Amino acid sequence: MAGLYTKYFGDSRHSGYISGSTAAAGELAWIRPIDEVGGQAEARLVLSSGEIVIIDGMNEIFAFSPDGRRLWRRRKYYGTQVALQDGMLYYTTAGKKDRMEAVDLNNSVRLENFLIPDVGNRSYIVLFEPTEKGLIAQVQYASQPDMGTASFVVFHSPRKGFDYDWCRGFQRSQSPLVPLVSFEHRRLVTTIPWEAIVLDIDAAVPMPEPAARFPLPFKKGTAWVSCGAEGSLYWVGHDEQGLHLMVTDFGGNQIWSWSSADNPAVPPLWPIAPPILSAKCAHILTREYLLALSQGKVLWRFALAQSALRACTALADGTLLLTSGGTLYHLNEAGEILFDIKLDEPPVSAPVIDKNGRIYLAGPETLYAID
Numbered sequence: 001m002a003g004l005y006t007k008y009f010g011d012s013r014h015s016g017y018i019s020g021s022t023a024a025a026g027e028l029a030w031i032r033p034i035d036e037v038g039g040q041a042e043a044r045l046v047l048s049s050g051e052i053v054i055i056d057g058m059n060e061i062f063a064f065s066p067d068g069r070r071l072w073r074r075r076k077y078y079g080t081q082v083a084l085q086d087g088m089l090y091y092t093t094a095g096k097k098d099r100m101e102a103v104d105l106n107n108s109v110r111l112e113n114f115l116i117p118d119v120g121n122r123s124y125i126v127l128f129e130p131t132e133k134g135l136i137a138q139v140q141y142a143s144q145p146d147m148g149t150a151s152f153v154v155f156h157s158p159r160k161g162f163d164y165d166w167c168r169g170f171q172r173s174q175s176p177l178v179p180l181v182s183f184e185h186r187r188l189v190t191t192i193p194w195e196a197i198v199l200d201i202d203a204a205v206p207m208p209e210p211a212a213r214f215p216l217p218f219k220k221g222t223a224w225v226s227c228g229a230e231g232s233l234y235w236v237g238h239d240e241q242g243l244h245l246m247v248t249d250f251g252g253n254q255i256w257s258w259s260s261a262d263n264p265a266v267p268p269l270w271p272i273a274p275p276i277l278s279a280k281c282a283h284i285l286t287r288e289y290l291l292a293l294s295q296g297k298v299l300w301r302f303a304l305a306q307s308a309l310r311a312c313t314a315l316a317d318g319t320l321l322l323t324s325g326g327t328l329y330h331l332n333e334a335g336e337i338l339f340d341i342k343l344d345e346p347p348v349s350a351p352v353i354d355k356n357g358r359i360y361l362a363g364p365e366t367l368y369a370i371d
Contacts, residue, residue, distance in 0.1 A: 007081060008274055009313075009350055010047045012129050012181040013227040016276035016283075016350060020050075021317040022357035026330065026339030029358065029369040030068040035060075043348055043362040047084045050355035052105055054089060055362055056082045061091060063107065064367060066354055072107040081128040090130045092116070097125075100135060115162055118153050127154070127179045127190070134158040134165065136201055138179050138190060150174040154190055156201060166203040168210075177225055178274070185231045187250050191216060196225075196233075198250050214252025218244050226274035234275035234282050242268030245275060245284055245293060256296045263298060266291065278314040280333070285312050290322060292335060300335035311350040321351040321359060328361060328370065343368055 009016050034041035034055055042058035052071060055062040059078040063071040075094035076082065083090045088110060093099040098119035102111035118139040119125060127138035133156075140152040152174055155167040170192055179190040181201065188199045198212040216222040218237035221244075226234050232255055235246045242260035249255065260268040269286040276283040281294040289303040290312060307325040314320055318333035326346050330338040345363035352360050359370040 007045060007083070008178060010045070010084060010352065012083075012183060013229075014178060014180050014224075014274040015226045015228060015314075016274065016312060017229075017278065017314045017316075018353060019316050020353050020355065020357065021315050021319070022321075022330070022353050022359055024330065024339070024357060024359050024371050026328075026341045027371050028341065029371045031344070031369075032064065032068050032070070032367050034062050034362065034365055034367050035073075036070060041365045043364055043367075045082070045349045046352050046360055046362045046367075047082070048352040048354050048360060049084060049087065049105055053352070053354070053360050053367070054082070054084060055367060059094070061089065062367075063105070066356070066358060066369070068367075068369060074103065074107060081125065083128055083130055085130055088130075090128075092125075092128075100130070102130070111159075114159065115157075117155065117157055117162070117164065126152070126175060127181070127188075129181045131156070131183075131201070136181055136188060138175065140174055154179075154188065154199060156203075164206065166206055166208050168199060168208060170197075176220075177222065180225065180227055182227045182231065184229055185250065187211065187231075189225060189227065189233065189250075191222075191225075194219065196252065212251045214248075217246040217248070217257075223271050224274040226277060228277050234277060236271045236275050236284055238268065238270050243271065243284065243286075245282065247282070258293050258296045258298070266298065266301065272309075273311065276312050276314050276320070278318055278320070279316065280318060283312065283314065283320070285309060290320070290331075290335070302331060302335040311347065313350045313352065315353070321353075323347045323351065323361065328359070341370060 045056040047054040053064045061074045077092040077097040080092040088102045090102045098116045100114040123141045129136040138154045151171045153169045156165040173192045177191045200211045217235045221239035222237040244259045246257040247255040260266045273285045284291040287308040292299040310323045312322045320331045322329045326343045329340045347361040
């Protein structure tokens with residue numbers, strides 16, 4: 001993952017949730033090569049502003065209109081993250097991975113030469129969340145013979161000045177889970193191999209103590225965490241007892257839990273994504289099935305006979321967009337197929353929709369629009 005981190009999903013909570021719905025019937029509206037000059041787009045993430053679609057490639061960003069016109073493209077530092085917030089697209093500059101820039105949706109530069117502290121040849125960013133005042137980041141340092149074991153630092157850097165508003169370091173450690181930020185509850189959640197660390201993103205002191213810290217629910221088997229808009233943390237993992245989901249508050253207090261050890265009909269398989277959260281339930285995604293859970297009970301399970309599942313997005317009406325192989329499925333609230341459509345290549349990230357409900361997803365070199 002070093003130097004090649006991207007978000008799992010477009011939101012900072014990794015919840016897989018979009019506050020919109022689609023009336024799509026599963027018909028291909030158009031298909032476009034992402035790089036029209038025959039280059040290697042290497043798409044990783046699809047984002048939608050509601051008005052335009054953004055493709056995060058390995059070293060370039062591409063923007064498309066809803067009718068498939070290529071609007072613009074812009075280079076960035078190879079393998080680094082992008083973030084779309086409030087009509088602005090943030091990224092690291094092509095020449096220096098320790099500089100943040102931002103453009104509006106017309107590709108006009110609105111922020112440039114923002115220094116990202118602690119980023120160098122032996123470090124990389126694993127959390128990249130712009131704020132109204134600056135940037136929240138987590139920077140990981142690789143293990144080096146002359147520097148000791150790996151360590152990382154979490155900080156908020158202001159837009160004016162070259163210092164920190166606050167900074168917290170963790171020596172001889174690295175974060176085993178993708179960190180998240182809940183802007184609604186002003187909390188950042190990161191991890192060390194045995195413990196969850198919760199920080200106040202509005203900390204008023206230079207080196208804040210954690211707002212909370214508590215053991216990871218499944219120890220080394222904890223695989224992912226996501227956060228609901230209401231402020232609950234959803235932890236999913238796998239250990240010798242099976243597959244588990246635990247829901248906690250930001251203090252680590254359990255709200256409800258589920259385990260395959262108590263449900264022998266559900267195979268105890270490895271989760272491949274953060275829990276996907278809809279308004280009424282949480283979903284666990286493995287290669288073999290998508291599971292819907294609420295208050296510790298299984299609502300339904302969706303599985304395919306011969307194709308591995310890949311990515312999933314929850315919509316506001318309770319339906320889900322699920323990819324498997326080269327196929328997109330639209331499922332209703334009960335896990336039943338509303339439509340499916342086969343594509344020319346396997347999608348590389350979770351599907352998104354625009355304000356009119358058109359669905360977009362990308363293969364490594366191709367963008368698809370579905371009505």
